Amino acid sequence: MREQFDVLHRWSEERGHLMQAIGGIPYYYRRFGYEMAVYMGHGHRIYVQDVSGKPSSGNEGEGSPRSYTLRPAAASDARFLSELNGRGRGRYLLTSSRDEGLWRYEVAGRDPESDESLEVRIVEDAKGEPAGYLCHARDLRNGALEVYGYELASGLSWLEVTPFVLSELVEIGHKRASGEEKLASLTFVFGDQHPLHEVIQEPPLYRLDRHDHYAFYVRVRDLPGFLRHIAPVLEQRLAASVAAGHTGKIEVSFYDGGLRLELERGRLSGVEDWIPTVEERGDAAFPDLTFLQLLFGHRSLDELDSAFADCSPGEGDARVLLRALFPRRPSDLWPVC
Incomplete structure (x- = not known):
């Protein structure tokens, strides 16, 4: 199965796809770099x-x-x-x-x-x-x-x-x-x-299934590249917030890796991989792939904070910026197949 996913991911990358999504059984697809991050309603x-x-x-x-x-x-x-x-x-x-x-x-x-x-x-x-x-x-x-x-x-x-x-x-x-x-x-x-x-x-x-919060599994291989691709959307959100025209940076930790987002007068001027250290732990932290839930609007910053003890949504400017950049938003995927 892993070899099949390797082939699928290679084909997807050759076609220029920035992400993949799949609906499937609980947990299994986490083994291949996927996170439940886009709502799948039962209706x-x-x-x-x-x-x-x-x-x-x-x-x-x-x-x-x-x-x-x-x-x-x-x-x-x-x-x-x-x-x-x-x-x-x-x-x-x-x-x-x-x-x-x-x-x-x-x-x-x-x-x-x-x-x-x-x-x-x-x-x-x-x-x-x-x-x-x-x-x-x-x-x-x-x-x-x-x-x-x-x-x-x-x-x-x-x-x-x-x-x-x-x-x-x-x-x-x-x-x-x-x-x-x-x-x-x-x-x-x-x-x-x-x-x-x-x-x-x-x-x-x-x-239907009112207690079921099932979701599509999502994989993003190149997270900095994906964020650069959606920069116009992020900049529009920032312009409509209290942080319009903001200049600064946010360092987001995933514990074994992370991201640095740089803002200049309300524009996303840079997104790069970043590694946290004992001295530099970053402005916010999200365990495993939970940041994808925030990125795709599946969970709000406060919801992730409540659900995961090792999630740190940040304080002060960082928290305001993350809320502005990544609000909770509904999705509706009607698969094309």
Whole structure:
């Protein structure tokens, strides 16, 4: 297995990849330089009995709610899908980029029998204009119809559209049911910042595995190089903080190694490997690979401080700077495979 990872890492480096991520069993991938550092949510569930029927569309001229339906997406919808998905990605730190070509593949290129194949549908208003999109599994899984993507165009009310979407999903789920498996619920595998979680409160929307904090394993071979690559983002965060325009340095210890970050008038002027000593222990310390949890927004500085006795989040300027540079941010990875 180690030889396989060596080959994989070599191929990734040849392609210019700065990081790798994998979802897998507990602990195992730590052996190969990985740390759980990007949230992997199990989603939320609403039971069928809690989904009301379609709202009455009434007469739009009288100010009654408009009506919405779902239709199968076509390859010609790729631009709409890509643009809408791009806007939704703005809620998150890490997402999967899906261009028009990839959406055409999702809609018309995948083998329908593939485990990764989804049904992509367009949300349409009463005039047949596209209002959003929805992606769901082709079959029920343990009595649930799983939904992996849901976005609406700008200017539309999630409160108004969502009841129609839920009702149509229930109809689809019932059609997918068999004699042995009936539709019991809809599950939504979205990031925590998705608008659906605000539109439908808990209950009737329930978090699955509410005590499970599982995450994607992440590996960054060249940490200084990665930080230099994302320097524009770090500088934007600094500019929006109380440390805008700051000049100074932060020495971060990993006990058997570390980093030195140099700032000049709010710009990241240098990032280099650094080795702590007995005399120079650094401004902050993170054991093993836990710094990756901070880097990818999975845990805040204070959360790491509480979770690890040998984590030292720093004091004074260093603590303020680390909080500004590495805030807790949600991610939503929809794997491209």
